[in-house]
Amino acid sequence: MVRFGVIGTNWITDRFIDGAQKIKDFQLTAVYSRTEENAKEFANKYGVTSTYTDLSVFAESDVIDAVYIASPTAFHAEHAMTCMKAGKHVIVEKPFASNQREVESMIETAKANNVTLMEAMKTTHLPNFDLVKKSLDKIGPVRRYVANFCQYSSRYDKYKEGIVLNAFKPELSNGSLMDIGVYCLYPMVALFGAPERVKATGYMLDSGVDGEGTVTVDYPTLNGVAMFSKITNSKLPSEIQGEKGSIVIGKFSDMRDVKIVYHDGTEEKLTTDQVENSMYYEALSFIQSVQKGEIENSTNTWELSLETMKVLDQAREDIGLVFPADK
Structure with a gap:
């Protein structure tokens, strides 16, 4: 226990x-x-x-x-x-x-x-993420990673009324990149490692945080794009594109509705059953690490967290997103 x-x-x-x-x-x-x-x-x-x-x-x-x-x-x-x-x-x-x-x-x-x-970070512990990782060879070589997570925040309505809640406060190290964009970038680093180049653009709110943005990255053999927002919605899926086909992901953060679409039009369903509350898997993995005496989780490693944070830091520098914690 x-x-x-x-x-x-x-x-x-x-x-x-x-x-x-x-x-x-x-x-x-x-x-x-x-x-x-x-x-x-x-x-x-x-x-x-x-x-x-x-x-x-x-x-x-x-x-x-x-x-x-x-x-x-x-x-x-x-x-x-x-x-x-x-x-x-x-x-x-x-x-x-x-x-x-x-x-x-x-x-x-x-x-x-x-x-x-x-x-x-729940995504990397999900059964469907494991299936995505194991299926990369089916579509490879991979040439493009496109992660899309744009979710209109109910707190933005208050923001437009002049009430700035926690989600839009730079003193709390918040904003779209940190709250939403990390869901796009962390799995990318988990799948492909640290990128060679990071560039970012974003729309800054008067409160001092980004409302939405885009991060582009370069690897030696592929490019990546992460689109995220707290002030708009998107119905577009995410994709990992390879020379033989694409892995299409409906809801990226939960890895739901996952399939491969091959060049000839045939489709292969990858989605497997997952516990409805996707946070179950991260909790289970953490508890297992504690019980095994592992100070570092084998899936959500420290290197993965550190390399993802380096991407976030570079993106913030490009956007002009500065936190009091940086000083």
């Missing part, structure tokens, strides 16, 4: 808990929030009695073995390192941190304290 504490009491934490509760070795035992009211309200939903408003006290708690961190991105590194220094294993929501420097500090802290540290 791995006893979990959670940092963050928003919808994504509910979603993680819902997925993790399907795992017999998961137990939720503690909740941290900045306010006692929020901590108790969230804990009561799950019958949890241990609540905390002091991060250091939470980290030292003897009722938890591991921590799921879903605080704003600007706090990921601080929260993760505080918990790891107290001997707790940590799974941190994507994006892993604000920048490369923070990711490197988190990795060093995990090594120093011999605890598991993993980025909570």
Whole structure:
């Protein structure tokens, strides 16, 4: 049994808990929030009695073995390192941190304290992603990667009314690239490694974050394009194009509706059954790493997180997206 504490009491934490509760070795035992009211309200939903408003006290708690961190991105590194220094294993929501420097500090802290540290990117743990990876030879050689994830945020309506919520605040290291674009870029690095060149463009909002953008990358034998947005919707699928055919992916973040379309028009369905709550798989993999004594997950490796963050950093430089955390 791995006893979990959670940092963050928003919808994504509910979603993680819902997925993790399907795992017999998961137990939720503690909740941290900045306010006692929020901590108790969230804990009561799950019958949890241990609540905390002091991060250091939470980290030292003897009722938890591991921590799921879903605080704003600007706090990921601080929260993760505080918990790891107290001997707790940590799974941190994507994006892993604000920048490369923070990711490197988190990795060093995990090594120093011999605890598991993993980025909570669900896509790479999904059965359908594994099928995509194993099917690249069927369409190869691969020449183009096109990832499309544009999802209009309900918080943008408030933004247009003059109310800037967390999703559009640079002081929280947020914006379209960090919140949505990472879903396009992380699997790309997982499949093809670090790109040789990164270029990006984006539409900047008055608050100081990007509303939407595009990242293009070059590899020695293929090109990549990532399109992402929090201010528009898209119904276009994503594709991995090869000289023999294309892998077409309906919903990219969940790897749903996946098929190969060959040049002669024939189609091969790749989609297999997945647990409806796709966060189940990342939770299971993290728990297995903890139980095996692995401080680094074999799928969501530290190198993968670090190389993805380097791409995000370069894209932000091109767009002109600067966070207080960078200073």
